[in-house]
Amino acid sequence: MKMIYKFRLKERSLLISCTVLFVVLYGTWFFESYFAEVMFFMDYNAEDLVSNAKDIMLQSILTWERYIDSSMRYLINFFPIFAVFPALPFLRERKSYYVLGAHRFQHYQKNILKSILIYAGKGGLTIALTFSFFFLAGSLFLQPSVSNIGGFSSIFPDNFYIQHPCLFFLFMSWTIYLAIGISFGLMACGISLICDNEIYVLIIPLLIYPGESYFGYLLDFLPFKISESVCAFNTLYSTGKIFIPVITIFIFDFILIIIGLKKRRMLIDG
C-alpha cells in the first residue's frame, strides 16, 4: 500500500468530528427534550400528583419525534461544519504532496480528483456513521408516537414508519445525510483548490449554507432551501423533491472544482 493511503487512513479528523457531533447531539437532546427536567429538576413530592407521574412523563418524552427534533435544534444552524472538518487535510496535501511531487504523476488531474473523492467521501461518512450510531442507540429505548412522520417517508408503503421506525431513520441517514455530507465535503475540496488559507475552507460553506436557505425561504424557491433537506425528518416535500436543494450544491461544487483544477494546471505548466 502506498504511504499516502496510510496517511489518509491515520488522520484523526474524522474521529474528532464524529465525537464532537455525537456529543452535541446528545447534549442538546438532554436539555431540550425536557429529559433533564423530568429526571432531575422536578419536584415529585407535591400532593396533587399521581404516584407514577415520572413514568407517565418519561413515556411522553421518550419518542422518536422528540428525540430527533430536539437534538437537531441548535445543530441545524452550523450543520455543514462537521462535513467540512474531515476534508481540511486535503489543503495540506494539496500544498505539499501535489506541489513537491508534481513531476512524478503521469495523470496529475486524475490523481487530484481521486483524492478529492476520498476526502468528500470521508465528509459524507462522518455524518452518516454518526447518525446511524445515534439512531441505533435510540432504538433501544424509544417508541414512535406519530403514525406518519412527513413527506420523506412517502416512498415507503403505509404504516411502514410505525412498524419499523429505526429502519426509516437508518434509510434517512444513509441517503439524504450522506448526500449532504458529500456535497459539503466536495465544496471544501473545491475551495481548498482555489484558496491557500485554512480558515476560508471553514468560513465559506458556513456563509453559503444560511445565506442560501435564507433566500430560499424569502422567495419560496425550493432549489435553495438546503436547510429543508437537513431537517428531512419534518418536512412536507416528498422523497424525490428533498434531493433538489442538494443537487444545486453539487452543481456549485463542480464549477468550483473545474475552476480550481484549471488554476492548478496553469501554475504547474508555468
Added chain:
Amino acid sequence: MDKIKRRQYISIFVLAIMLAFFSVLLADSKLTSFVSTDLYRINGRDLLNIIFMTDEFTIYPYLDRSDIHVLFLVFSFYILGIILLNYNFLSKSGEYYCLIYSRTGSKKRAGKYMKADSLGKTICYVIAYSVTCYIGMNLCVKNYVNTTRTFYVQLFIETLLHAGAAILALSLLQKIIFFVYVKSNAAFAFMTGLAAISILLILDIQLKNWNVLLFSPKHFFLDSIGTLTAANIEMHFIEKFFLYTQLPYEGGDYS
C-alpha cells in the same frame, strides 16, 4: 486611522447593515403571514422579538418553541460577528503569534497586536446592526393594520441595552477563540467559538427568569450585562495566568 483599518471598518459597517436589512425583511414576512391567519394586535416590539429572539414563548402567540428555525437569525448574527471580528488572527497561521512575540518582547502586547483594535470593531458592528433593526422596525410597523401604541423611547433604550450585552458577549467569544487559537490552531478555535455560542444559547433558554443573549427586558438587561461582565473578567484572569505568564529567565543576565 490608516488605509487598511478604515477599509476594515467600512466593510464591517456595510455587512452589519446588510444583515440587519435582510433580518428585518425575513421577520416582516413572518409577521405578515401570522396576521393573516390569527387576530393579535401587533406593535413594534413583536418585530424585535423575532429578530433578537425572546424566551417568553407563552406570552407571544407567533413564537413556537418546537419550530426548528426559531434561532436562525440569532445564530447568523453571532456567526457573522465572530467571523468578521476575529478574521485578523484567524486568517493567519499559529506561528505568527510567536513571531510577533519575539519582536514585541511581551506576550500581552503580542496578543493585543493580533486582535487589532477589536473593541472598536465590535462596537461598530453591533451598534450598526441594532440601530438599523430599530429603524426598519419603525418603517415596517406603519404597514400593519391592527397596531397598538408603543413607547418607542423605551424600545430604543432596550435595544441599546441589548446591544451593550451583545458587545460584551462578542468580546467574551473573542477572548475564548483567541485562547484556543494560541494553544492549538485556527480551525479548532473557530469550532470552539461555534460551540460556545450554542452553549450560551442552551443556558439562556434553560434558565427561566434569567437572560443572557436573548431579548427579554424583564430585568432591563441587568442580568445579561452582569453575567457577561463577570465572565469577561474571569476570562481576563484566565488569559493573564495561563496565556500571558512569562517564566523568569535564570540563565544569568540576558541583556
